[in-house]
Amino acid sequence: MATSRGHNTNPARIPALGxxxxxxxLVSIVLMYLxxxxxxxxxxxxxxxxxVYPLQVVVDAPVRFWGWLGDxxxxxxxxxxxxxxxxxxxxxxxxxxxxxTALEAENARLRALLDARESVRDEVRVAEIMxxxxxxxxxxxxxxxGSRDGVYDGQAIVDADGVVGQVIxxxxxxxxxxxxxxxDHALPxxxxxxxxxxxxxxxxxxxxxxxxxxxxxADIRAGDLLVTSGLGGAFPAGYPVAVVDSVTRIPSEPFxxxxxxxxxxxxxxxxxxxxxxxxPVTEAENATESATETEEPDE
Amino acid sequence: xxxDSASRRLPVIITLIVGLMxxxxxxxxxxxxxxxxxxxxxxxxWAMQLPRTWSVGSAWIVGIVLDVSYGTLxxxxxxxxxxxxxxxxxxxxxxxxxxxxxxxxxxxxLLALYQFILFWVNGVAAVSAPSVAYWGPVITGTLIWPxxxxxxxxxxxxSRSGD
Numbered sequence: 001m002a003t004s005r006g007h008n009t010n011p012a013r014i015p016a017l018g019x020x021x022x023x024x025x026l027v028s029i030v031l032m033y034l035x036x037x038x039x040x041x042x043x044x045x046x047x048x049x050x051x052v053y054p055l056q057v058v059v060d061a062p063v064r065f066w067g068w069l070g071d072x073x074x075x076x077x078x079x080x081x082x083x084x085x086x087x088x089x090x091x092x093x094x095x096x097x098x099x100x101t102a103l104e105a106e107n108a109r110l111r112a113l114l115d116a117r118e119s120v121r122d123e124v125r126v127a128e129i130m131x132x133x134x135x136x137x138x139x140x141x142x143x144x145x146g147s148r149d150g151v152y153d154g155q156a157i158v159d160a161d162g163v164v165g166q167v168i169x170x171x172x173x174x175x176x177x178x179x180x181x182x183x184d185h186a187l188p189x190x191x192x193x194x195x196x197x198x199x200x201x202x203x204x205x206x207x208x209x210x211x212x213x214x215x216x217x218a219d220i221r222a223g224d225l226l227v228t229s230g231l232g233g234a235f236p237a238g239y240p241v242a243v244v245d246s247v248t249r250i251p252s253e254p255f256x257x258x259x260x261x262x263x264x265x266x267x268x269x270x271x272x273x274x275x276x277x278x279x280p281v282t283e284a285e286n287a288t289e290s291a292t293e294t295e296e297p298d299e
Numbered sequence: 300x301x302x303d304s305a306s307r308r309l310p311v312i313i314t315l316i317v318g319l320m321x322x323x324x325x326x327x328x329x330x331x332x333x334x335x336x337x338x339x340x341x342x343x344x345w346a347m348q349l350p351r352t353w354s355v356g357s358a359w360i361v362g363i364v365l366d367v368s369y370g371t372l373x374x375x376x377x378x379x380x381x382x383x384x385x386x387x388x389x390x391x392x393x394x395x396x397x398x399x400x401x402x403x404x405x406x407x408x409l410l411a412l413y414q415f416i417l418f419w420v421n422g423v424a425a426v427s428a429p430s431v432a433y434w435g436p437v438i439t440g441t442l443i444w445p446x447x448x449x450x451x452x453x454x455x456x457x458s459r460s461g462d
Contacts, residue, residue: 014354014388020356021381027359032374035373044373048364052367063325135369137426137427137432138426
């Protein structure tokens with residue numbers, strides 16, 4: 001140390017350092033409290049988020065450029081092969097779609113007969129994942145659409161194979177989404193084979209989900225497909241979530257130990273689809289749905 | 300006292316922007332938990348060198364930007380950065396005369412304090428995270444500090460002789 005503290009003439013002394021630090025620490029604590037309790041600070045978040053957006057684009061650019069370079073240097077031969085494959089695939093898909101139209105009409109007729117609310121087709125939009133890492137404490141990703149494009153908090157995200165996650169923070173031009181494998185995420189699912197309802201909980205491992213609330217006598221086995229049940233309101237019904245890969249029944253425990261593998265390639269996706277599920281649910285239906293969601297599966 | 304010209308602030312701002320880019324750059328899952336806290340290292344360096352210009356206020360703003368780009372609780376990283384910058388500014392004369400080994404030990408303590416504050420806030424807010432997310436950056440941050448320090452000293456020397 002050059003000189004002792006306590007003299008205002010001391011060149012090493014920074015004026016009011018302690019006071020400034022104290023004030024800022026208190027402001028931080030108040031901010032965290034407000035942010036945790038309510039969502040009053042979304043405006044601030046969005047403002048600063050928009051300022052960070054150019055940086056995210058710059059960070060994302062090399063990866064995008066590499067992809068573009070790969071695309072534009074593919075040989076003609078490879079492209080022809082790819083084209084042939086895609087055409088065959090399209091033919092197959094179209095053939096399936098023909099049946100789908102008929103099935104949809106039939107489904108609507110039957111629903112009308114049953115007086116059930118009509119399930120409207122969901123609207124989707126493709127979004128690209130930005131090569132940007134976000135929160136180190138959760139499994140998440142950043143997509144290149146935001147509130148400008150009509151994205152909202154809680155919106156469901158799927159890829160070609162199944163459910164990926166849901167939007168948790170919407171910025172103006174980007175949005176952050178949490179993956180279904182995050183340890184704090186849970187989603188209501190049902191077994192496609194028999195309609196058994198339960199909750200799939202993330203484990204923090206990218207390729208595993210847990211189903212902790214199934215009793216030992218539940219009718220579930222390895223290979224069962226889990227689809228979204230539509231309860232809870234965040235995810236539209238009927239999208240594949242995971243395939244059960246092991247069921248361990250321990251007689252001394254009240255619940256079976258069931259694990260599943262997510263259908264979507266959570267670690268590898270580059271493009272995802274955002275879903276705008278159309279039918280607005282009435283208050284009464286909402287209440288009964290959220291009530292049944294917390295129940296035990298009734299098998 | 301200090302000459303707060305734009306040309307003097309610019310190099311620091313550029314390093315902070317590069318630091319933020321390194322922070323949000325994607326890394327393979329295996330080494331992601333070991334990404335050093337670039338912005339914490341930068342704030343320690345600049346608060347040590349230019350404590351009048353880069354002090355707790357700047358650290359707080361950097362922290363808020365970090366919170367927004369991470370999507371963590373608004374104020375979490377701001378609080379942690381503010382505290383370690385306060386400690387750095389408070390002891391900057393001492394840290395300047397430390398030999399590199401002793402300085403690295405100090406940086407280790409500061410980074411550990413930084414992660415502890417983040418951990419503590421996560422605990423209060425009930426955010427669960429694997430423990431490697433906390434001690435990984437402290438270890439790598441301390442290990443690269445000597446190289447980081449030499450590199451940044453070079454940056455600082457060049458930017459000063461430039462104007």
